[in-house]
Amino acid sequence: MKDVKTVTLSESVLAETNQALRMYGERGYEGFVLWFGTIEDQCAYVERVYVPTQDSIQSEEGVGYLVSNNTLFELNKFLSETGLRMIAQVHSHPGRAYHSATDDQYAVVTIEGGLSLVVPYFARGPADIMQWAVYRLNHGFWNELSLRETRDLFYSKTTVTSGSSRSEFIARWKGRLKGKTC
Numbered sequence: 687m688k689d690v691k692t693v694t695l696s697e698s699v700l701a702e703t704n705q706a707l708r709m710y711g712e713r714g715y716e717g718f719v720l721w722f723g724t725i726e727d728q729c730a731y732v733e734r735v736y737v738p739t740q741d742s743i744q745s746e747e748g749v750g751y752l753v754s755n756n757t758l759f760e761l762n763k764f765l766s767e768t769g770l771r772m773i774a775q776v777h778s779h780p781g782r783a784y785h786s787a788t789d790d791q792y793a794v795v796t797i798e799g800g801l802s803l804v805v806p807y808f809a810r811g812p813a814d815i816m817q818w819a820v821y822r823l824n825h826g827f828w829n830e831l832s833l834r835e836t837r838d839l840f841y842s843k844t845t846v847t848s849g850s851s852r853s854e855f856i857a858r859w860k861g862r863l864k865g866k867t868c
């Protein structure tokens with residue numbers, strides 16, 4: 687992940703993620719999902735939203751979600767069987783989005799350049815990555831990306847900044863399925 691400069695994902699990945707997190711939120715719990723996909727050179731492609739087995743705890747002061755060692759073992763087995771890579775972890779907070787000390791300590795993503803996204807207000811808002819907090823593991827530290835860095839990393843410059851973003855994004859996504867260019 688450390689050389690990855692573009693992360694391509696479909697709107698359905700965001701919608702599915704938001705929906706899963708919101709489901710936990712409606713019960714008063716933080717939720718946790720993983721994004722799996724493929725990496726080619728500097729391009730990562732999110733291909734699957736994975737909701738691991740998790741024990742939900744109401745407050746992050748006592749750890750908001752808990753993924754057991756057994757689940758981690760199963761996850762790694764799944765990844766080695768499918769050849770997919772772990773690209774990001776995404777979890778929700780009851781309030782504002784930030785990486786807490788607990789999040790730093792218990793991150794499931796541990797590879798250099800890996801991503802951790804935090805979704806505020808139990809994902810009650812829109813499935814909009816620009817409203818989430820995005821952190822990237824850099825030399826062992828989780829650094830928050832600026833809005834500009836977030837925009838540049840996800841989708842592509844043209845799709846997020848230009849007026850015809852949606853159609854360009856869809857075209858790019860379809861192109862990815864054929865030729866995988868990012």
Ligand SMILES: [Zn+2]
Pocket residue numbers: 746750777778779784785786789804
């Ligand atoms: Zn957290």
